[in-house]
Amino acid sequence: MPHSEEAGLAGVTGDRHADPERLDGPQEASNRPGGALWALAAAGPQLREVAHFAAEAGLGVLAQEGRPRAVVVAGVGTAARTGDILQTVAGPRCPVPVMAHRSAGIPGWVGAADVVLAVSASGRSPEALAAAEAAARRGARLVAIGAPDSPLQSLAERARAVFVPVPRTAPARMSLWGLTVPVLLAARELGLVRLAEADIAETARRLDEDAERCRGEADSFVNPAKELAMNLAGTIPVVWGGSPLAGVAARRFGDMLAANSRYPVIAGELGEAGRGRVGLLDGVFGSLTRQSNDIFADPLEGDEQPTRLRIVLFRDDGLEGDDSVPLPDSRRADAVEKLAEERGIHCDVFKAEGGCSLERLASLIAFPDFTSVYLALAHNLDPMSVPAVSDMKDHIHSGSRQ
Template identity: 70%
Template sequence: MMGGTAGVSGRRDVDESLLDDPAALAERDPGGMLRFTASAGAQVRESAALTAETNLTALADDGRPRAVVIAGIGTAGRTGDVLATVAGPRCPVPVIPHRSAGVPGWVGAADVVIAVSASGRSPEALGAAEAAHRRGARLVAVGAPDSQLQAVAERARAPFIPVPRRAPARASLWALTVPVLLAARTLGLVKVNEADLAETAARLDADADRCRSTAESFVNPAKSLALGLAGSIPIVWGSSPLATVAARRFGDTLSANARYPVVSGALGEAGRGRVGLLDGVFGGLAEGMRDIFADQEETEVEGTRLRLVLLRDGGLNPEDDADEPLAVEERRADAVQTLAERRGVRCDVVTAEGGSALERLASLVAVPDFAAVYLALAHGLDPMAVPAITEMKELANQ
């Protein structure tokens, strides 16, 4: 197979009408990615119940650890980022996401390793679980039942929290995240309570309803976000550490489902560097050309342009720990919107809602998760197929 024909088929331009045709959407989504995305709230409830059935006392017995390492790759790795932000900057114990096989050299008996893998077989999670056992660290494993990861946990006599498998792993973000948070709660590192979980699940359900395939583009926030992004290079910035996790997650799903290149990260850091993209050939320069041609017959100027998606975390809970005062984050978010406006770069804003950090995160992840699927479908791409990843694994012999 040659470039262009290898991998999935699709169309370069989006078919807008397809998004308002639920039957056509279902046909182009044979694996049911929309259905999996809509199960986020159910995943929270199911994983909370499965964690409650797991005996985690071995984890708590030795008291507060020196450090917690969350080991896994891809979506499993993102759960470590979620834990680090929910634990917050004043967490007395370092919370360290780790994305390569094994564990950092300093990990020992005083530490806890949480190994996460949706399939239960990633070399990164398996290597970490085995290394944790060898070094005498406390281990808890999260992943598919009856998997290699479960076998390693059993050999190590470590708790294993089963998460029923959904293919692909990126559709399991909430199912994997909740056990990680609850394991950390057992260690006294986060304050997530049952009401937070219930409210988070309810918000994910409500957003899934707003984003359902039968809701038309003009009332469906995910479809309109997808159409706004069509043909652009998305820049996704988060106003706070929590919103930055959501921004990175949107980068993951836009790349994996819709195959869009994305710049994503923290607005605080971007403001000291990458904000310069707004002045570049895909930003202000391209928009300037559009203005020149707008006076002439030609209204449509060819060329790819940036589209800014700003995820704003209103920080509604005053008890939340924060690195920076909310006012600083808010001023920065206002500033980048002004910058984009001055350069003619279109900007979509998603604002967090909800009381707890977890619910606010859910409110920033839910609509973008659907938008990435709709963008794939509008291009005629099967959001679930990942031929390049499979080919990469074959070629790299992994």
């Protein structure tokens, strides 16, 4: 993986207060190859390139043995998120269970009737390698997806399994689309999803357009990613999705805010949030913050403002005329908007756009990905370097040697 080229940021501990002026500068280092903005802007080309590699990998052999009993997508982090995306694109009427498995190995019930997709951006993830080994040992159909010339490719070749190479030019979290496309194309060969070549092309075009809108040279007043970044600065983001598809986008945004921006974030789907987490709106970071303000206090006295929640609501009202997927229930999303307004809590609402599930998902992921980078830059943080992650890996490895 290339080293970060965020000149002037590497090794900087950051600034507690976000400075909007940092977002409208030249940001030359961030746009150079190896930089965070460059990596996100390459999402469309990445999708097209990997679709080509997947077409040449021989995924068609999956159809020869017919429909599986179940599909397991094995991996961690971004790799596991591809399993969530497959579940969403396949929809509730998918004829077989689809499971995103985030632990080492595979579930005990997996056998010769099942398909295992082992996904790892580096090709070195212990979880993906253990899953691939177990799948081969039990006779399950195996597809391995990851970096070329990696241990995962070697394992797939020994098992005579399909391997889809995904060139690694950025951290795994910046390679979501490169990892997702092979998973979806494998599922298409198995008859689990309807994904036309036009759908892939339109999704890539959507990613290109959002990259242009969110480019570093675009000022904050025309760049939705910069605008949202400054709206979230100094808050506790609560990111909710109003449907299963929007819920995947919400959890992805939570991943990116935590890793790139180092912000604490609460993310999920409203189906579960509405059962209890919505109580946050009445807590000490919600409506109680407003109630506790002293109306006689001097607003110029001191520079500390109370930390408050800021809701980001992703909505997907579905595709009219698509009988394969029932239209989402929008009542919870409507209710959250109203509850936030009643309590004086800011709520940013973004609606999915596009003619297929994959494009609609991309419309809710692309610019929030940029937002996470801009929020990091506003705090003078390097979004490509996450020291705590590296330190945690070092502690784990050192502990295993003792």
